Amino acid sequence: MIPNEYYDWTSNESGAATVAIPFFKGYVIKAVRSVPGECGDLATDLPTNLYSITLINDLTGADILVSQGANRSGSVADDALYPNPSIPVPCTMTLTIASAGVAKQGRVYIDFQDT
Secondary structure: OOOEEEEEEEEEOOOOOOEEEOOOOOOEEEEEEEEOOOOHOOOOOOOOEEEEEEEEEEEEEOOOOOOOOEEEEOOOOOOEOOOOEEEEEOOOOEEEEEEOOOOOOEEEEEEEOOO
């Protein structure tokens, strides 16, 4: 069983970041949560308020979260995004961060469940 995964990111000079997510064949995405700050500590290198996350299907380029990751809090952990129904993992994915500010950090948790 794949445990729930987390992915740390650091934004570049344009306030963006990307993280490759491997293909977890036979799994669905149950929830996605974002936590600002270095390693999700809510205190260090917080991103700009209302930054955005997307989870891109690498085959189609579509946002698996369908824009639900827009306008995340830069100072508190955001409520989980619960796709309904759960989304089958289609292939490899790319987590993208936008409008976070320069050299800011955060963590995104993705809860997977086997089918």
